[in-house]
Amino acid sequence: MRRFLVLLFILTLFMLVACNDSDDSTSDVSPTPVVTDGTNGNDNPNTDNPNNGDIKNTDDPNIDDTPLFSLSVGDFVVEMNMNVEYALAALGEPLGVFEAPSCAFDGVDRIFQYQNFQLLTYPIGDDDFIHTISFRNDLIRTTEGIRIGSSINDVLQAYGDEYEYDLGLYRFIRDRTSIEFLIENDIVVQIIYGYTINNQ
Amino acid sequence: MGLTRGSLFTIYFKIAVAVIAFVVVFFTLQRLLVPKYASTAIEGGLIREYYNSPMNHDVIFLGDCEVYANFSPITLWEVYGITSYIRGSPQQLIWHSYYLLEDTLHFANVKPKMVVLNVMAMQYDEPQYEPYNRLTIDGMRLSLIKLRAIRSSRLEGEDYLSYILPFFRYKDHWQSLSSEDFRYFFRNPQVSISGFMIRSDTVPVEFIPDPIRLPDYKFGDKATHYLNKILELTKEHDIELVLVKAPVLWPYWFEQWDEQIIAFANDNDLLYVNFLHHLDDVGLDFTQHTFNAGLHLNVFGAQLLSGYFGGIISENYILPDRREDAGFSAYWEELTKQYKHLISKQLEEIKETGSIHSFLIK
Numbered sequence: 160m161r162r163f164l165v166l167l168f169i170l171t172l173f174m175l176v177a178c179n180d181s182d183d184s185t186s187d188v189s190p191t192p193v194v195t196d197g198t199n200g201n202d203n204p205n206t207d208n209p210n211n212g213d214i215k216n217t218d219d220p221n222i223d224d225t226p227l228f229s230l231s232v233g234d235f236v237v238e239m240n241m242n243v244e245y246a247l248a249a250l251g252e253p254l255g256v257f258e259a260p261s262c263a264f265d266g267v268d269r270i271f272q273y274q275n276f277q278l279l280t281y282p283i284g285d286d287d288f289i290h291t292i293s294f295r296n297d298l299i300r301t302t303e304g305i306r307i308g309s310s311i312n313d314v315l316q317a318y319g320d321e322y323e324y325d326l327g328l329y330r331f332i333r334d335r336t337s338i339e340f341l342i343e344n345d346i347v348v349q350i351i352y353g354y355t356i357n358n359q
Numbered sequence: 360m361g362l363t364r365g366s367l368f369t370i371y372f373k374i375a376v377a378v379i380a381f382v383v384v385f386f387t388l389q390r391l392l393v394p395k396y397a398s399t400a401i402e403g404g405l406i407r408e409y410y411n412s413p414m415n416h417d418v419i420f421l422g423d424c425e426v427y428a429n430f431s432p433i434t435l436w437e438v439y440g441i442t443s444y445i446r447g448s449p450q451q452l453i454w455h456s457y458y459l460l461e462d463t464l465h466f467a468n469v470k471p472k473m474v475v476l477n478v479m480a481m482q483y484d485e486p487q488y489e490p491y492n493r494l495t496i497d498g499m500r501l502s503l504i505k506l507r508a509i510r511s512s513r514l515e516g517e518d519y520l521s522y523i524l525p526f527f528r529y530k531d532h533w534q535s536l537s538s539e540d541f542r543y544f545f546r547n548p549q550v551s552i553s554g555f556m557i558r559s560d561t562v563p564v565e566f567i568p569d570p571i572r573l574p575d576y577k578f579g580d581k582a583t584h585y586l587n588k589i590l591e592l593t594k595e596h597d598i599e600l601v602l603v604k605a606p607v608l609w610p611y612w613f614e615q616w617d618e619q620i621i622a623f624a625n626d627n628d629l630l631y632v633n634f635l636h637h638l639d640d641v642g643l644d645f646t647q648h649t650f651n652a653g654l655h656l657n658v659f660g661a662q663l664l665s666g667y668f669g670g671i672i673s674e675n676y677i678l679p680d681r682r683e684d685a686g687f688s689a690y691w692e693e694l695t696k697q698y699k700h701l702i703s704k705q706l707e708e709i710k711e712t713g714s715i716h717s718f719l720i721k
Contacts (some may be wrong), residue, residue, distance in 0.1 A: 255566030259609060260651055270568040277568055293571050326574040341574055349572045 228336040228352055230276070230292055231302045239336045239354035243271065243280045243287045253278075275299040281356060292352040301338065301350060309347045314340050389526035392533060393497075395543035396550065401718055402427070402449045404550040406459070406498025409446055412553065413690060415469035417678055418443035420554065421456040421589075422477030425605035428655035430475075432553035433698045434665035436691045439673045440680030445554025448498070450491040452480050453585040458508035460592055462499055472678060473599040476589060478620050478631075479612065484579025486514045496522055549720040552698045557658050559705035560715050564645035564653040567608050576615030590627055599676055606634035606643055606664060608653035630675060634664065641667045658702055697721070 230237045235249040247253070253271040260267045269287055271278040275298045280287035297307040303317040314329060318338070323330040329340045341349035362370075396403035405427060418441055420426040427447030435441040446459045456476060464470065486492060492512050499505040501523065509522045521527040532540075550556065578586075593600040602624055604612055617633055624631035634641060641663050645653055648660030656664060672678060681687040697720050705715040 255568065257566050257568045257609070258652060259654065272566070272568050293569075295569055328574040341572060351571065 227333050228331075228338045229302060230352060232276075232299070236302075237278070237289065237292060239289055239292075239352060241289050243269070243278060243289055246278060246289065247271065290354045290356060294350040305340070305347060305350065307347050307350060311340075311342050311345045311347070314342075314347060385526065388533075389524065389529075390544060391536065391540055392529045393525050394529065394532075395539050395547065397539050397543055397548040397719065400494070401548070401550045402556065403494045403498070404547055405554060405556070406446065406448050406495055407547060408498075408549065408551055409444060409463070409554065410466065410500055411549075412444060414444075414463075414467040415687075416442045416444040416467075416471055416553075417681075418473045418475060418672070419460070419463055419471045420445040420447060420475045420477070421451070421459055422447050422605075423451045423480055424449055424655060425477045425479050425607060426475075427551065427554055427556050428558065429605045429607065429661050429664055430668065431555050431658065431661040431665040431698075433555070433691075433695050434662045435669045436682075437695065438666055439669040439678070440682035441669060441673065441678050442681050442687060442691065443553065445551070447477075447554055448495040450480070450483075450487060451495055452483050452486065452512070453582045453589070454511045455492075455495045455508065456480070457585045457588050457592070458504055458511070459495070459499070460589060461504045462502065462508075464592070464596060465502060465504055466500060470596060471598055473601060473672065473676060474589070474593050475601045475603055475672075477603050477605055478616075479604065479610070481578045481582050481586065481620070482616065484581045486512050489514055489517055492517070493528070497525060550718070552694055552701075552720060555661070556718075557698065557701050557705065558650040558655070558715070559658050559702050560650045560709055561647055561657055562650055562652050563647065564608060564649060567653060570611035570613065573613070576613055576619075578616070578619055586623065590629075600629055601672065602629055602631040603668070604631075604633040604635060605656075606638055606641060607649075607655060608635075608645065610654075630671075632668070632671060634668075637667070 227239060229239065232250060235246075237246050237250075250273060253273050255272045257270040257272070258267045259270065267282060269280045269282075271280070272295075275295055277291075277293045277295060278289050279291035279293070281290050282288075294307055300306040301317075305314055305317050311329070318329075318331045321331070323332070327342050329342060331338050335355045337353040337355070339349075339351045339353065340347050341351075394400070394403060402424070418435070420430055420443065424447065427445050430443075430445060432443040432445065435443050446463060448455065451459070460474060492514070496505065496508055496512060499508060506523075509519060513519065513522070518527065590600060592598075602620060604617070604620070612633075612635060620631055620633075623629070643656070643660055643663060648656050648663065650657040681691075701717065701720060704717050708715045708717060
């Protein structure tokens with residue numbers, strides 16, 4: 160009888176260890192949406208060079224050499240998934256900063272509002288990384304020259320005809336970065352840059 | 360040559376003992392490994408706490424953090440004698456709310472007279488994120504209702520079995536067990552007062568960012584379907600349904616969404632209160648009454664809101680004042696004592712250290 164019990168205990172322990180080997184993306188202990196690795200293969204983007212442009216996962220064979228979407232503001236290039244500290248250093252003090260904690264968890268999403276655009280970030284540890292840029296007015300253009308008020312034809316001319324479309328939203332994707340144009344009456348009314356975080 | 364009756368008995372006995380031992384070991388390990396929600400993500404303890412209450416409340420709140428952070432059942436009790444419970448959980452989606460209502464009607468000892476649904480979650484038409492599903496569904500008692508809730512809520516690739524046997528979800532936790540896992544092995548920490556989470560600190564609103572325009576403001580089919588199911592279920596049980604939008608400034612509540620809720624409320628003869636239109640009436644001051652810059656009210660804001668809301672529902676509906684009822688008053692007086700004790704403790708901590716450190720009731 161004792162052998163039975165010991166065997167059972169060993170079996171249960173074995174199950175624990177064996178299960179642990181599985182590549183289960185939902186296996187973290189306390190359910191937490193805080194991103195632990197959203198860096199697209201680059202452990203900590205921009206830790207040395209704020210504008211290094213090296214945010215592509217070079218191990219991924221599916222990635223081609225097409226440049227990722229980024230926004231030029233004066234001489235500075237705001238790249239997606241960039242540590243926001245570097246952007247703040249270059250762009251200056253924002254008009255306002257809004258902290259949006261999730262309903263339940265540690266970590267805070269932040270919104271940095273400038274005159275012409277907003278930077279939205281997600282946290283990893285003590286750092287914040289840019290996952291969204293949204294335009295606030297027509298005083299700023301994308302790197303490809305599109306602004307709020309441009310026509311859909313301008314957009315297609317600048318970005319080509321490979322896009323996803325849904326309910327007036329044209330979405331162009333390059334690797335983990337995207338740019339979306341919301342079109343009403345053939346005119347751009349909103350522009351948003353996006354970055355897909357690893358586990359989303 | 361067959362086995363003797365005696366040896367057969369021995370074999371069966373050994374198998375039975377083995378099975379029982381396996382079950383005991385398995386469930387012991389499971390209990391050890393599941394999150395206790397005592398020091399992080401304590402909101403994860405909200406849903407399960409309901410079953411420790413008398414389950415005899417006249418008013419049930421359903422919704423996300425816009426209910427469990429913003430409405431104080433103690434104020435409703437103290438001012439109006441209304442007994443209420445907040446069955447809220449982080450990012451509770453409309454189908455979660457529906458199944459929690461079913462669950463409440465199934466397990467409650469006394470059927471509620473009113474259900475208050477916060478409508479913020481109508482913006483979501485799909486499950487959003489597995490950890491949030493967990494925070495609602497893991498806390499539900501095992502029943503057919505829970506199984507249906509899992510089916511409606513899980514994202515692609517989510518394992519159905521792990522909701523029934525959470526061991527399979529939290530198995531990796533054995534590598535990082537802490538004293539909390541042992542301390543709360545036999546009892547869960549109490550994280551709320553009748554579903555309300557107390558925050559006595561203040562972080563004023565300084566800035567609200569622009570909302571980002573949406574391509575389409577129409578509520579999705581799934582959300583609408585479950586809103587209708589909530590309506591049907593309340594009608595079936597002769598329960599008043601009241602719709603509310605809590606008075607918090609972010610995430611943004613679009614006018615186009617509001618119009619759809621107003622239309623739904625009008626079509627079905629429901630009361631809908633968008634408290635964003637009543638900020639002055641409630642007496643809210645976002646330099647004083649929010650603990651995270653406009654996302655949630657602090658306990659003092661929640662008291663104002665609940666006082667105002669209690670006035671509306673007590674004038675418009677017949678809800679009993681239970682304050683003189685001995686069957687209720689002892690329980691609610693004890694809750695009130697716990698509530699006031701934690702507020703005092705948090706205020707003391709703010710005074711001494713500038714922030715609060717105590718979140719658990721006990």
